[in-house]
Amino acid sequence: MKKIKITIKDYSWSCGDGCCDEEGKEFSVDGEFVHRSPCEDNGWQAVLKHLGFDAGIVWQDKDGEDICEL
Secondary structure, eight states: OOOOOEEEEEEEEEOTTSSOEEEEEEEEETTEEEEEESOHHHHHHHHHHHTTOOOOOEEEOTTSOEEEEO
16 A cells, blocks of 8 residues: 655735735645645545545535535
């Protein structure tokens, strides 16, 4: 089994005049940048795609019913 290293790093960005800011996560696999986004779920999906998986993320309610999918 091949071992990989997934790195998740917080980032914070502001535009020059201070009217726009964004915070989120940067994802890397074995040191290679994969994704940067305020949405962590999109980051995980990008990591899976980078690794060759066509995966969806499904959220369920407390009863196990699917409520939305990415």
